[in-house]
Amino acid sequence: MGRLNETEKTMSDKQEESRLKRVDASSLAEFFPVDTSQLSAEKREELDGRLQEQNLELREELSRRVIKSRNAESDMATTLDQVAALDSENKLYVVDEEFETGSGKVKVKIRGGDTKFIVPILVVIGCTILGIVLIFALS
């Protein structure tokens, strides 16, 4: 189901990993312009420690979100397969599902089935209306 291929995924995961590993106060300038050479040694040390903690929190959060995304993806695939297997003869169906992912949500709406069987119904309704008008007009 439309995921990044495994090689790409492994590569990007490795990049993310290395980014989370190589961390000290000087890397902060990457996120907001700050001249870390002006910081005192104590402050740098304190920030380094806090950055390691931040990394741990991030790892935990990211793993949780990956699991959530994979679950949602699997649910979505199951739903789409079920819809594909529906018996649509003389039936109309609408599937409206929402999946919570690690990044946000995915809403899927599918409308399908045999629309041709409505035609005779519409013709009958139309004829009935015209018939009533004519009866009323001629009486």
Place this chain on the structure above:
Amino acid sequence: MRTGSSAAREEIIEKFFSFSHAEFSAYSTEYGRRYGAGARSYLHETYSGWKAGTIGMSGQTCHRILTLVPKFLSRREQLQLLAYFLPEEGDYNPPNPKTTATSYGAYSYRANALSQPRGGWRTFEEIRDLHIAKLKNIEEIEGHLAWFVSDVFEKNEVADFTALLRHIAKSEVIRAYECLSADIASLRVAISPLSGNVPYSITYEAYSMVGLVASSLMLADESPQSLPTSAEPESLDKEAREVMAEILAERAFEKRRRSLSNQFSMRLAIDDVMAAYSGLSLRHDQYAEATVDGSGEAGIFCVKMSTKDIADLRRKEEYSKALFSGAIALVIALIYLGIANEWLFLAIFIIPPPCFIPLCAIYGAYQKYGAAKRDREDYERQTRRKQA
């Protein structure tokens, strides 16, 4: 500029109530010199009551007291108070999700769009221009530093801090633009190579872009260009630079967290888009639509995609055409019967304002027919473009 006055005020009150005996003594002497002996004795009488919260402080007294406190703080504490007056993320940071979506919008590109946002589609060039305009605005705005700054710091220092605030504000704008560019680049890279027949639109809450799988060049032509960088003021003294570096490092620390989390979020969102796209590209006999709400570094975005069954579209067009013709025929028949048989109640069809009822019905049916026809033509045009 936005000021964090209430937070700074709370901090100053806290400092005031934690004065040492010597500090309080020096403070009260200056207070008495400025506001008179009566005010000074009132300060001595009520200080403990204010501190305990048993006596309330009037507005005038509070202002007098707080204005004087920063003068008695250490240089470092004075500098740290400036952190409350640095511009926050979003102050200069388009997009503003709540307002910008409808405020801007000039470029319209309907042909490939599933639906056009209310503000219209935007090109990347326009987005860049908006950011450049923001940078110019920041340069032109007069800096409004807090009331205590001018009392505490020298004129040249105030000028330096104003320059620093501008530098931070500009950095925020540049960062916002870079994040947006990174998001768009990620989406483009992820979506462009996919083959298939699923039209899609990408909408940011503030900025909108539109693309079609078969015409991804449109996105490629609009590669974001970088904005001019902002130079940091260099005239601050060593201590001021150290305190400012600490304040900015704290800010960078928070931004790092959000940024890494959002970058990861974007990758997950792209996975979601691709999963939804794959699911939809298999639907040939159904109307199917998927909406992926995700978040990237620049904020929240929405990718909408849908597949339509061409036979269903043609059928809908035929139905609406029949409905439109039927409505005209029915109204004409009723008018004719009314006139021929002198049925006055049917004559209302030709007298205003009742005649607006059938006219509205005909107009509604015509609109429906027009929409169905446009949908079918758009879809056929997209398919032809893809085949070409």
